[in-house]
Amino acid sequence: MRNVHLLPQTRQLRALHTVVRDRHAGLDAFVLHSRRIIRLLLEAGLDQLPFTEHDVTTPVGATYRGLRHATDVCAVAVVRAGESMEAELRDILPGVRIGKILIQRDKQTKLPHLYYSHLPPGIADGHVLLLEPMLATGGSANAAIDVLLKAGVREERIVLVDFIAAPEGLAAVAEAHPHVKIVVSSVEERLNEHAFMVPGIGDFGDRYFGTT
Numbered sequence: 001m002r003n004v005h006l007l008p009q010t011r012q013l014r015a016l017h018t019v020v021r022d023r024h025a026g027l028d029a030f031v032l033h034s035r036r037i038i039r040l041l042l043e044a045g046l047d048q049l050p051f052t053e054h055d056v057t058t059p060v061g062a063t064y065r066g067l068r069h070a071t072d073v074c075a076v077a078v079v080r081a082g083e084s085m086e087a088e089l090r091d092i093l094p095g096v097r098i099g100k101i102l103i104q105r106d107k108q109t110k111l112p113h114l115y116y117s118h119l120p121p122g123i124a125d126g127h128v129l130l131l132e133p134m135l136a137t138g139g140s141a142n143a144a145i146d147v148l149l150k151a152g153v154r155e156e157r158i159v160l161v162d163f164i165a166a167p168e169g170l171a172a173v174a175e176a177h178p179h180v181k182i183v184v185s186s187v188e189e190r191l192n193e194h195a196f197m198v199p200g201i202g203d204f205g206d207r208y209f210g211t212t
C-alpha cells in the first residue's frame with residue numbers, strides 16, 4: 001500500500017517481537033522490548049516528515065551536507081494504548097507537545113466510542129504523529145483521524161504510528177483517509193472473530209500497563 005511504511009523485517013526486530021508476542025512474557029520484559037520497537041517506529045515516523053538541507057562543518061573542517069526537520073511536529077496519543085509511546089517520544093523530542101484523544105472500543109460491538117479530546121493549540125499548523133499501537137478494524141484510528149481533521153490538521157500531515165496492524169485495518173484507513181501516512185512494525189495475517197489480530201499480541205494496552 002502506497003502510504004504504508006513497514007519497518008525493515010530484520011532478525012533483530014523479529015527477536016524483539018518474539019519476546020512481546022509470547023503469552024508468558026512478564027511485564028518487565030514486555031515493556032522493555034515493546035519500548036525498543038516503539039523507538040524504531042518513532043524514528044521511522046519522524047523520517048516521514050519534511051526536511052530541508054542544512055550543512056555543518058565537521059571537526060576536521062569538512063562540510064557535511066545534512067538535513068533538518070522543516071516543520072513543527074506535535075503528537076497525539078489515543079488513550080489508552082497510545083500513551084505507551086509517549087516516554088520514547090519525549091526521549092527523542094524532549095519538548096514535544098502531546099494531545100490526547102480518549103477512544104475506547106466497545107467490547108461487544110467492537111465499534112470505537114469517542115469520549116474526550118484535548119489537542120495542543122496551533123496543531124493545524126504543523127505535522128502530527130498520531131500514536132495508536134493497534135490497528136485492528138481501523139475504527140479507532142479512523143475516529144482519531146476525524147478528530148484531527150475537524151481541528152484543521154491536513155490529512156497528508158498526519159503520520160499514524162502503529163505497533164502492529166491487520167490488513168483489514170490498513171485497508172480501512174487507506175480507504176477513509178488515503179493521504180495519511182502509516183508506519184508499522186508488523187502486518188498481521190488477519191482478524192479473528194473477536195476482532196483481535198492473529199497471530200497478534202493480545203490486548204496491548206492491558207499487557208503494557210499490567211491490567212490483564
Ligand code: PRP
Binds near residue numbers: 105106141
Ligand atoms: C484497542 C487498541 C486500539 C483499538 C484497535 O483499544 O488499543 O486502540 O482497540 O481496534 P480497532 O482498530 O478495531 O478500532 P481499546 O479500546 O481496547 O482500549 P485501550 O487502548 O485502552 O487498551
Ligand code: MG
Binds near residue numbers: 080082140205
Ligand atoms: Mg485503544
